[in-house]
Amino acid sequence: MRERTAIAVGVDGSWADNGAVDWALHESEVSAAPIRVLHVLDDRPPIGPYFNFPGANAAAKQLIDDVREYLDQHDSAAQHTGAVLSGPPAHTLAGSTAGDRMLVVGRRGRGVFGRLLIGSTAEAVVHESDTAVVVVPPKWKPGDPQAPVVVGVDDLERCEAAVDFAVRFATERGAPIRLVHIWDVPRMFTGDEAAAVNTVDLARHYHNQRVDAIIRQCRGKYPEATFAAELRRGHPVAGLTDATVEADGQLLVVGGRAHGRIMSTLLGGTARGILQHATCPAAIVHQQQPAHSR
Incomplete structure (x- = not known):
């Protein structure tokens, strides 16, 4: 209903x-x-x-x-x-x-x-x-209603509210959902060139596994939606905004009140960066904490 x-x-x-x-x-x-x-x-x-x-x-x-x-x-x-x-x-x-x-x-x-x-x-x-x-953004005009809805994800538990919002928005239009996971290796772990290659490879493999798990969970929970997933290395603002532009996305959705590279910084520079620089409308959707943890 x-x-x-x-x-x-x-x-x-x-x-x-x-x-x-x-x-x-x-x-x-x-x-x-x-x-x-x-x-x-x-x-x-x-x-x-x-x-x-x-x-x-x-x-x-x-x-x-x-x-x-x-x-x-x-x-x-x-x-x-x-x-x-x-x-x-x-x-x-x-x-x-x-x-x-x-x-x-x-x-x-x-x-x-x-x-x-x-x-x-x-x-x-x-x-x-x-x-x-x-x-x-200023002077927004309607575009393709079936253009992708881009969602920044860390893991499903921490951004479930954002994915719920994106699914409702996308399925009302028959639009696909593109899950984008941003990762990077802290500079302190890449100082030694020889060790850095192995560190980056291990990190990439780890985050690939996370993305695979997220998209499996999403497809299981939301069978009515169409999902694709993308892994990007770099800064959350640049990664999410670039992914949205390249996908010609109609909406960029990110979560709040959670942990992780994207979510934990959402109310700081990352949020301002996304909201100021996104070329399409951007939605902030809070992940509600369990009552016992508030």
Whole structure:
């Protein structure tokens, strides 16, 4: 049975150009999920005689109305609602979208969303949100719906939520899934040239075995999906973004709140690198920890 939880989309004054609304609309057309249009008014406004909170609230409501009017212009648009929220931006946005199908934001914007990928707000949203966060590059337009969905994987247990998300997204479109595993050997183990060759060969063999195990597990758990796997040596950001470009991927999915080369650094430089440099929308999907380990 198709899930009907909402697609939440965070908007600001740049919504017509930043791609998030169009991506959410396209996702709604495919999944038949309703859309929730959200704007956050920071409850810590600038102190001074020029800030008018009632005026800002009225402008925010008009912004929501403008986006919903745009959605109404599309015959295939699903049901949609809108809301102006007030509070600390990241915490408010993350908390208000708990239980939603996903939260969609644009890579570039103004105000709260303009800072999303260049400061602490992005890390806070991704860290606090239990919902998948999809970041859309500017002026995104629909492409081939059957283009691959690329997933960065460490092992299935640590990125199961990301693979679940990718499978649902891909199977709704009849698209294949490309699992990409990034590996490398720390420089401290490759200092001696003679020993380095053996070390690299052993590491490559080990990671090949891991990838083989992952794809077997995925094919067993998700028989409805089509999988391919790829092993790449190098840095996670370059490896994942390059793999996505070469595959002409429509979405890059990575997991969070786990361990491993990709996952453990996700809320640091790797996350910012992937989200800033990916040429297609990128989704961060948290792996929930067991209750006893929280």
